[in-house]
Amino acid sequence: MYYFKPLDPKDVSPRALVLSLMSSAFTAPQSISRLISAAALFDIEPATLRVAVTRLLKDGLLESPDRGVYKPGPKSKALTRRVQGWKDVASRIVPWNGDWLVALTGHLGRTDRKQLRLRERSLALSGYKETDAGFWVRPANLARGLEDHRADLIGIGADDGISLLRVSDRALPEGGRWESLWSTDELAHTYAEANDAMMKSLERLASLPCDQAARESLLIGQAVIRTINFDPLLPPELGNQDAFLRMVETMVHYNNVGRKCWQAYYTAMDGA
Known part of the structure; x- marks a missing residue:
């Protein structure tokens, strides 16, 4: 569940796209025109996007502070804050005493x-x-x-x-070691995979058209953020905490570049 896998454009549903944008670093409310512009990158029709927004409003996952403007709703605010907190993940952990x-x-x-x-x-x-x-x-x-x-x-x-x-004390049957519930090798591999995907993407984003750059930065960035948010935050005694924190550091840089890609895309769409 917490292993890195780049998103496939075909798997980006209207609902998932809206929720991703609402939980991204763009914390300001989003206009329907911006949401429609984002949806166009994934071949999602405006009418389909509007239906998704209406359903999210009904479910309390969005709210509209003004006509045609949306922000996280009452049922998603806590989760949105949790997802948005990925950059500060290091502050959520302390040394482990066992x-x-x-x-x-x-x-x-x-x-x-x-x-x-x-x-x-x-x-x-x-x-x-x-x-x-x-x-x-x-x-x-x-x-x-x-x-x-x-x-x-x-x-x-x-x-x-x-x-x-x-x-603090346990008496477990044979084979019941809790430490074995996590695959530290697979976690280390996913950190390396995520870092590699980000570094390769950073090398090509500047040369891509703004629409392609925005789409790629979301597909990779959201996948890495999901990896960060679902990481078990294992202590060094159980996993490679340093490799995890290096992945987060790389994502901070990738996120800054991705924001610029999206700003360039929105500027191009506003001027079209």
Whole structure:
């Protein structure tokens, strides 16, 4: 779920595009004309884009502070803030003393499929993995206190009834090592893949037409940001934290270049 894979233009739906733009570094409200210009890069018709915006408004994921202008809605603000915080990810981790965070979810039920998806997404976004016993765990190397962290989980979709524990001692059956829930080799590989994709893209963006440059920067940038946001933020004892932070540093630079690509594209469209 958290491994890097560049987005395919054909997989960019109107809904996903709008939500991506709303959670990007462009934090100002977006006009419908800008959204339509962005949609044109992915062969999404204006009428189709407008339908997606209307449905997002109905679902509370967008709101309109003025006619034809949109920003994240009440049901997406917490998640949008979480996604936008990728650049500050280093501030969310602290040295690990060996403790673990345990999220208890068995009592919450699984019949509400929509809520189940929201719960599992919030846990995945926070680096948890599910154990064979049915509860979720992660290393306790997050900077937020337990109560604040629980509030964060709820804010991005977890149930109000979720329970969190901090565990310092464990007695597990054979083969139940929590450390093995993450593939550190695959994580290291994904950091290298993401860095390589960004570096190769940076070499060619300046020579591309502004529409192609804007499209490529979104396809690669959003994929890297997703990789960052779904990373489990493992401590150095369990993963290659330095390689992860180098990927984030590269993405900060790539994001700045990508913003310029989009500004150039919008300027060209406004003057057309």
